[in-house]
Structures are given as C-alpha cells and as structure tokens.
Amino acid sequence: MKFIHAADIHLGNPFIGLDQTLPNGLKKLVQQSTLTAFKDLISSSISEKIDFLVISGDLYNATQNSPQIQESVNQQFERLNRADIAVFLSFGNHDFEANKQSHLAWPKNVHVFEQSVETKYLTLKTGEKIALTGFSYQTQRQTKKVINDFPVKTETTDYHIGLYHGAIGIDGDPYAPFNVGEMLRKNYDYWALGHIHLRQKLNDQPFIGYSGVLQGLNRKEVGEKGYYLVTSKNHVLIPKFHAISPIIWEELILSEVSDELDLINQVLNYKSTKITFLSVKITAQLDNLLNQRLASGTTLEKLREKTPMNLWIVNLTTAHEMLNLLAEDNIDQKYWLESFETVFSNFVISDYVSNQAPTFVRDYFMGEEGKKSLQNKMQQLIQSRKV
Template sequence: MKFIHAADLHLDSPFLGLTGLPNSLLADVRQSTFTAATKIFDQALAQQVDFVLLAGDLFDRAEQSVAAQAYLFQQFDRLNQAQIPVIVSFGNHDYLADQHQTVAYPANVTVLGSTVTTKTLTLRDGETVAISGFSYPQRWVTSDPLPDFPAHAATDWHIGMLHGAVATGSADHYAPFTVADLLGKRYDYWALGHIHHRQLLNQEPPILYAGNTQGRAINETGEKGAYLVTSDHGQLHPQFFETAAVDWATATLDASGVTDLTALGTQLTTWLTAHPAPRPTLTALTVTHLALTASDLASLRQGDWLQLYLRTHARQLKAAQRYLVALTPAVASQPLAAPQLDQQYWDQGAQTVFTSENLQATFGKLAQEPVLADWFGQKTVSTTLQQQAEQILAELMGEEDHDAS
C-alpha cells in the first residue's frame, strides 16, 4: 500500500502586510499555496499511490474563491483520470457550515461529513483499508471526538484522519484528543492536521502531523511538505517530501562596532553574501549589539531605513534569494524596576491580570477571526504579552524619572 498524507494547504492565503518585495516575487508568494499543493498531486501521480488523504484546512477561509475551487477540481480530476481516490476532511478554516462550494468534485473524491464516518477502499493488489474521520461542522469543535471513532475494522488496514490538537484541559477549541486515546483505537496510522509544524507524536503506529504545505508567516519557518507512506511487512513507513515554493526564516546579525546606518548597510550586505538561501526566503533579521543614535534607532524601528535598503540593494537580495520582511534591533532585556510603583503591587497585579481566563475575556470578539484565534491559542502568546507589558511599563517609568530630574 502507498498513499500520501497532507494537510493545511490553506489555498487563497492572502499574505497580508508584505511591503517592499519585488512585484514578481510578491506574485510568486501569493501563488505559493497553489504551487506547493500542486507538488502533492504531482507526487501522487508520479508514485501511482493508492489514495490521497487531505486532513483539513484545504482552503484558508470559509469563503472560497472561484479560483481556489476551480484549481482543486482540476487537481482532483487529474487524480481521477489515474483512478486515485482522494479522501477530504474540512477543518476549522473551511468548516462545513460556511461552505459555498458551487462545483461538484469528481467521482474519486470522498468528502467526510460532520459526524465520524468510515470509507472503505479495495486497493489494486486486493488489500482493504478503512479510513475514518470527519469534517468540522463549525469553526470550533470543543468536545473530544475519539469516542465516535470505531474500533479497527475487519480490513487489512485502518487509518484515522483528525484535524485537531492535543488536549490541554482548558480552552480546547480544535477537536481535543490524547495520544493514549488514539492508540486505544488500534489503528495502523493517524493522519493529523491543524498544527503547521510537522510532528511525530508516536512512532509505531505512526501518529503524525504533516504540517502545512507552504509557510504563510514568519512563525511558520522550517521545512514544509507532506508524507508519502508505504507499507512493508505489516508496518507503515512515512517519508517526508518538501513542497514549499517560498521559505520563511529568522536570523541574527551581530552588528558589534556599528555606530551609524551606513555601516549597518555595509554589514548587512556582507551578511547576505555569506548566507545565500536555496530558494526565495522571506527573512526576519534581528540585529544585536547596535550602538546607534536615538534618531537612527527610531528610523530603524519605524521601517524607513529598511524600505530604502530594499530598494537600493535589490540585486544583492536577489542573488542571495533572501528578502527582508523585518529588521529588528535587539534591546537588552532589563529587570523591571519600579521606583515610583511598589514592585510587590506590580507582581500581584500581574498574577491577577495575566491569567488565561482574563486574557481570553479581553481578547473578546477578536477570537471570531480564525487567523487571530489561531495566534492567540499558541502557548507562548501569554508570556509574550506579559513581557511586552513589562517592557512598556519600564519605558514609561524611565520617562517619568527623566521628567522628574
């Protein structure tokens, strides 16, 4: 048996906020989710797989464009001509309740419904495989879906498809599950979606996130792609293959000795020459050990200097295949000192304010936007917000001390 496990294609991602990129590159970036997805279907045909699993969030938004729908139909039809079945589940970005699909998919496509169902396939070699899963009926699925999954069927193989996240015990919005419960089903493979970084949760049987096929923002760095899964002596072996057309990366530039923006530009150009990328890479650069004047630092923080650099060094950027989307001066973190505010009261207040419940309530209706909800659900967000609040407070108190003097 041979199949492909992919997830989180996010067709039609808008890639907002990218400024200063060459027009041709910007066009490639906005087309990149389609370019990456095409590599999945090309691989399916080249490998003559038995079927393809797409585990949620094929589209970036519930309101699917005509271009995205037509593209997916065309790709499914390519597989249909080769008699390759496709099993689709929709996730929290393209949930069923807001589907506006105006085209019927080819006969080889099975779209899983809002309740757990099982599709059974008989493969070319006579083996049988059961595939169980469901599509999100609405944006959030807060209950554990595992009780609705059947036990291992009387087939040669049984595969589970699940677009969800490991349960944390609070504010679980995405089909929460435990690895123990997945193992309890005795399936031969779990094809997971929703987490955009590929992760292996269990070796045997394989329980893994394929990750998304194309990074969409600076927090989606690393290799992006899908898995080609093959059987051998009663076990399934996933092999990752890359699909991304454009990479995202973070890097650090040591600017020791740099005291003005001209010198910074020279050092940055030297860094680009020494760090070429294998494909177009959108890079956020943190610059350390700067010794700039206040006005130069302000220009750097506001982005004015970076925009000028991008326009005047287009040739060097293209040669290195690196395109700077952010240039951030690193500021040494300082402990919060509160000469006019009792430190004890700040600490007590922080413990009260920065609770998950209070942050959730403050976030309010913003959680209705899927992209913001996904960001807010990340484990590091609470810590980051508190650190930023402490930094702002420290700066404000520093200004007070300066005014008082």
C-alpha cells in the same frame, strides 16, 4: 500500499502584512504559493503512483472560496481521477462548512468526510482492504472530544487510517482535543493529523503525527514545508517527508554587529537555493547612529538593493524595539521577548472573531498595523500592572 498524507494547505490565504515595497514578481509568487504547492502535491501523487491521497483538514483558508480557487481544486482532483487515485478529504476549523457552500461537484474519486465521524473503505488492486475514519468540523470551534467517536479497528481490514484535525488537550479546548493514549487504544495503523502547522511526530509505531503546512504562511513558519509519503514495510506504515513549498520563510539572528557594513555583509553571506523570505533579528547592542538608520528604514532599503533576486528581506528588527518594559524586573529579557513575540506573531483574528464580523475588521488585525496596535495595548497593560 502507498499514500500521501497532507494537511493545512490553506488555499486562498491572503498573506497580509508583507511590505508594500515587495516587487510585483515576488508578490505574485507569494499570492500563488499555496496553489503552486497544491498543484505540485497533485503532480507528486501521480508521479509516485500512490493509491490514495489523504488531506486532514484546512484545504481552504476560509469556508467560502472564489470561483477561481474552486476551479483549480476541481481541475487538480480531476487529474487524480484520471490517474485512478482516490482522495479522502476532511475540513477543519478554517474551512469547516466549505462542503455546504455553493461549489463545483466533486470528481467521483473524491470522498469527503461529513460533520460526524464516519468510516470509508477502499480495496486496492492488491486486494488489501483499507478503512479510513475521519470527520469534518461542525463549527469553527470543535470543543467536543471527537476521538471518543472513532471506532476500534476490526479484523476485517488490513490497514486502518485515522484522519484527525485537532490538538492535544482536554474537553472544552477549541480544536477537537485528544491525547496520544486515546488514539493508541483504537489500534489504528496510522494517524494522519492536521491543524498544527509545524511538522512533528507524536508516536512512532503506529505513526501519529502532523505533516504540517505545504507552504509556510508567515514569517514564523520557517523552514521547508511539505507532505509525508507513506509506504508499507512488513505491515508497518512508514512516512517520509518530502519538501514542496515554493517559498521558504527563514529567520537570521545576529548577535554581534560592529556597524552597518558588517550587518549588511552578514546578511549577504546568507545562502539560499530557493526563493527565501528572510527576517533578520539583531540582538547585539548597537550605537545610536545605526539604531536611527534601522528605525528610519534606510539600512533595510540599502540591504534590499544588494540582495540577490531569490532573497527578500522581510524586516530588520532589534531586540530593544520590542521591550525594555520589564528591565528592572527579575525576568530574563530573552525569554520574555521570545514569549511576547510568539503570542502576537501567531495571533489569528479569525480564531477569535465570529464569521459574521466584517472582513475589514479581520484584515486589519491580521495585518502588521493591527498586530502592532495589539502589541502596544498589551505593553500599556503590562506597564500599568507593574509593581
């Protein structure tokens, strides 16, 4: 048996917040990157001759999607249909009602999980019997512990696979909370998790883990992204990661910088074989002249003129730009800065605002200007509370 576990493809992700000076060629690549990764996933499924494809939530970035995206999805799933490859698809918190919206009919090989836990069955050409249990989100916030509704594996199936879009937590948490022990008690052979964009393993045998996104969606989602190709060996399902993202986000931290020329040379020494969007963070102490050139964007412009075509410098930031707020407090600035940046870099307005909110409100707070406004407000709040 062989199948692919993918999740969090986020077709239609707008990639808001990139610099307006981004060249048109790169801009088009970014805008098409999730779709490009999805098409490559389908091609890999066919070339690997898998038995079926599992997508554990957030195929789309939103509940409603453009006719162009729907057409592309239909075409790609039809390619799998012609190759006799089944698709098992659930929807997550981003696309929770996508199946209830007006859309093209699914090809006959596509099996969509409804908004309550259900089990679907597949018999392979080898005669092996596969059970797949999953669900699609009922609302944008799935606070119920859906794991309790999953049945225990029975002896009538050779392999039982769980599709679960959620996060470790307790009852009342917003994303289908679960814990590893609860999954282990179901006796499944594999848990294909979605929702967390970072690829990670929660348990070895049976495997419980997140495949992560196919394509990094912002500068915090660094490194290669892709899917798991899962094969059976001695009746154990073993995943192997395959990178597929057309664009890589990376971060370069410079702790020692003598002057502007040194800074530029250090960045130019960064080697990348794929198209890479690089964020450069400077933690070194800089003189006033270089700080002024960085603040004005002069150094960034100069650097972009010198970098190769496959490398785009997203931004140049210095540690002191973010916070000197608590310099006199007994808080390690390094950890404070990392925590502060993490909170606001991962902020997604769609997780906190009703679907009925105007699009321009969402777009503003997902952009750099909106995030900066929130950062400033938080800084003011912290400053006002300092003793």
